[in-house]
Amino acid sequence: DQQVKQNSPSLSVQEGRISILNCDYTNSMFDYFLWYKKYPAEGPTFLISISSIKDKNEDGRFTVFLNKSAKHLSLHIVPSQPGDSAVYFCAASREIIQGAQKLVFGQGTRLTINP
Amino acid sequence: EAQVTQNPRYLITVTGKKLTVTCSQNMNHEYMSWYRQDPGLGLRQIYYSMNVEATDKGDVPEGYKVSRKEKRNFPLILESPSPNQTSLYFCASSVAGQGYEQYFGPGTRLTVT
Numbered sequence: 489d490q491q492v493k494q495n496s497p498s499l500s501v502q503e504g505r506i507s508i509l510n511c512d513y514t515n516s517m518f519d520y521f522l523w524y525k526k527y528p529a530e531g532p533t534f535l536i537s538i539s540s541i542k543d544k545n546e547d548g549r550f551t552v553f554l555n556k557s558a559k560h561l562s563l564h565i566v567p568s569q570p571g572d573s574a575v576y577f578c579a580a581s582r583e584i585i586q587g588a589q590k591l592v593f594g595q596g597t598r599l600t601i602n603p
Numbered sequence: 604e605a606q607v608t609q610n611p612r613y614l615i616t617v618t619g620k621k622l623t624v625t626c627s628q629n630m631n632h633e634y635m636s637w638y639r640q641d642p643g644l645g646l647r648q649i650y651y652s653m654n655v656e657a658t659d660k661g662d663v664p665e666g667y668k669v670s671r672k673e674k675r676n677f678p679l680i681l682e683s684p685s686p687n688q689t690s691l692y693f694c695a696s697s698v699a700g701q702g703y704e705q706y707f708g709p710g711t712r713l714t715v716t
Contacts, residue, residue, distance in 0.1 A: 492645075522704065531607070531693050531707030532646070577645060588634065588653045589697075590661075591705065593645040 491515045492580050494594035502602055507565040509597050511578030514559065518580035520589070523552060523563050526575045526596070535576075536563070568601045575599070605630045607708035609694050615714045616684055624679045624711050626694030632706075633699040635677040636661070637669065639690040640710075646693065652677055653699060684715040 493512045501507045509523075519540040524532035538545040538552045538561070545552050551564045565572055578594040607628045616622055628635065636651040638661075648661030652671040666688055668680040677696075681688060691712050695705040 494645075497643075524707075529709070531695075531709050533707070534704035537704065588651065588659075588699065589703070590651075591636075591648065593638075593647070595643055595645040 490595070491518075492578060492592045492594040494576075494578055494597050496597050497595070498598040498600070500600045500602060501568050503570060504567045507563075507568045507572065507599055507601070509563040509565075509576050509578070509599065511561050511563075511594050512559060513561075513580045513592075515580070515582070515592075516559070517582045518592075519583075520581040521552070521554060521561050522579045522581065522591070523550075524577045524579060524593075526577065532577055565599075570601050570603060573599060573601045605706070607694055607696055607706050609692075609708035609711050611711060612709065613712050615716065617716055618685055619683050622681050622684060622713075624681075624692060624694075624713070626677045626679065626708060627675050628677075628694075628696040628706070629675065630696060630706065631674065632696035633674070634703075634705075635671065635694065635696045636705065637667070637677070637679050638693045638695065639663065640693065641690050649679070649692075681713075684713075686715050689713060689715050 522537040523535040525535045526532040554561045575596045577596045579591045581589045584590045610625045637649040638646040650669040652658040694708040697703045697705040
């Protein structure tokens, strides 16, 4: 049972345009959402996060939107740059016991930014 | 430099030959975790540890063991590897508590023949 889904395995965007990556989740117990970025031969690195009490969080060119009623979040990158080409993982978190969070990851979306 | 290190980075082994993948972090994090990444499945949690001598199963623990004798180290042990454990493995650490980002190691690509 895939609790976090990224339905687009790949996305290709022109440099300078907006990239929109989508993620859906099924478990309403998730209360924190994160995006990770992964380059080849490296581990994932944290990009941006959002608490379930918010519907938007912005950090420079990156904005994450959360729609709790639809159980949907999206990552917007504006403007897209060639260095943004990577695999992006959406992750949802819930606290299982105090001090321990469980992160559930989506399948990932490979973003390619074309010059 | 704050980091999570894993060794080895690449390993080819045969079915049934016990192996250990080491993981170490220098950030004094309480929480550590192991994931495997497989095509089309994303990252799935194998085991996690909240602190020294406190470990628990994740979503796919079968065939794996872990230990946490020191805060900085969290080795992953495959007692009798099988081909279905061929995967890319990541160790991660974070401050304990909800919402803290996890720091990932560079990954270990394991092939079991």
